[in-house]
Amino acid sequence: MSREDLDKAVHLLWDGRLVAFPTETVYGLGADATNPEAVARIFQAKGRPATNPVIVHVAGIEQARRYTTDWSRNAQWLAEIFWPGPLTIVVPRAPAIAPAVSAGLDTVGLRAPRHALTLELLRLFDGAVAAPSANRSNRISPTTAQHVLEELGDRVDLILDGGQCDIGIESTVITLCTPVPTVLRPGDVELDQLRAVLGRVDVHPRFIEQETPASSPGQHPLHYAPQTSCFRYEADEYPHVVQYLAEHATSPIIMLALNARMLASPKHRVVGMPNHPPSYARHLYCALREADASGTSAILIEMPPDEPEWFAIRDRLTRATVRL
Numbered sequence: 175m176s177r178e179d180l181d182k183a184v185h186l187l188w189d190g191r192l193v194a195f196p197t198e199t200v201y202g203l204g205a206d207a208t209n210p211e212a213v214a215r216i217f218q219a220k221g222r223p224a225t226n227p228v229i230v231h232v233a234g235i236e237q238a239r240r241y242t243t244d245w246s247r248n249a250q251w252l253a254e255i256f257w258p259g260p261l262t263i264v265v266p267r268a269p270a271i272a273p274a275v276s277a278g279l280d281t282v283g284l285r286a287p288r289h290a291l292t293l294e295l296l297r298l299f300d301g302a303v304a305a306p307s308a309n310r311s312n313r314i315s316p317t318t319a320q321h322v323l324e325e326l327g328d329r330v331d332l333i334l335d336g337g338q339c340d341i342g343i344e345s346t347v348i349t350l351c352t353p354v355p356t357v358l359r360p361g362d363v364e365l366d367q368l369r370a371v372l373g374r375v376d377v378h379p380r381f382i383e384q385e386t387p388a389s390s391p392g393q394h395p396l397h398y399a400p401q402t403s404c405f406r407y408e409a410d411e412y413p414h415v416v417q418y419l420a421e422h423a424t425s426p427i428i429m430l431a432l433n434a435r436m437l438a439s440p441k442h443r444v445v446g447m448p449n450h451p452p453s454y455a456r457h458l459y460c461a462l463r464e465a466d467a468s469g470t471s472a473i474l475i476e477m478p479p480d481e482p483e484w485f486a487i488r489d490r491l492t493r494a495t496v497r498l
């Protein structure tokens with residue numbers, strides 16, 4: 175990545191155009207967050223519903239303070255400890271941020287990403303860059319520049335290639351705009367780390383509620399999802415899998431599994447997933463994309479253990495699948 179590319183990216187952003195850039199979580203589709211027309215282009219390119227707020231990326235604390243009306247002590251602590259890094263902090267929105275960025279809410283999610291190239295871009299731009307993941311709405315987030323190209327093609331004015339994303343799943347989102355700070359989306363920064371800084375931290379009820387029972391892929395509020403039918407199972411539900419495979423012996427099926435399995439049909443294939451949360455997260459979206467592109471009739475995914483270090487990964491898998 176040359177200096178010229180960076181300069182070009184900065185000028186495109188100033189001109190209200192779209193620039194895709196790498197971060198440590200996933201690739202982002204960026205536009206000037208203070209320019210309503212530029213922000214509208216993001217929603218258009220992704221086919222994103224206007225009700226889904228977009229995260230705003232900044233170079234650091236100094237810039238963040240410009241885009242909120244209340245940079246609290248808690249915000250300062252979190253940013254000092256976790257930025258640049260995979261933590262989005264939701265605070266009251268300053269009028270400079272286009273309302274569409276926040277889907278009309280009076281809050282804004284701010285984050286300084288931990289990627290040298292993109293931090294340099296944000297420093298040069300010296301503003302606020304609204305950037306959701308650089309994929310079509312409800313599809314798998316991109317973790318390489320090639321994925322962005324496949325997802326968005328010429329809907330984006332420039333793609334900065336910063337290699338494969340280090341973390342591989344989206345940031346943790348915490349809001350400081352509720353009486354008790356609340357995690358809205360789990361990610362690489364874990365609940366215990368946040369509690370160590372803030373004391374009490376709640377988790378949005380969505381993650382605590384009983385799982386909804388099995389439904390067909392079309393009916394489920396799928397997100398981060400491949401286009402192929404995608405089913406999940408817990409490790410102790412393997413008998414269901416055996417039955418499913420027997421019923422579909424002649425269909426190509428791919429399983430993403432932590433545990434090696436013997437398979438009866440040559441049509442079926444097991445892709446081993448790393449038994450280590452950071453490695454699993456880094457590989458997950460690539461593995462899903464490859465399985466999706468392989469022409470398989472179904473993807474079966476073994477859920478990792480229901481333990482805190484797997485919390486964010488289980489969340490993404492739950493949203494990408496229905497129960498077998």
Ligand code: AMP
Pocket residue numbers: 226227228229264276279281282283305306307344345347349358359
């Ligand atoms: P994405 O940009 O695709 O990674 O998704 C952004 C997500 O961040 C949204 O779906 C929300 O969960 C969260 N988010 C961003 N901004 C806000 C906000 N102002 N209030 C609440 N949640 C937000």
Ligand code: MG
Pocket residue numbers: 306307315
């Ligand atoms: Mg997204």
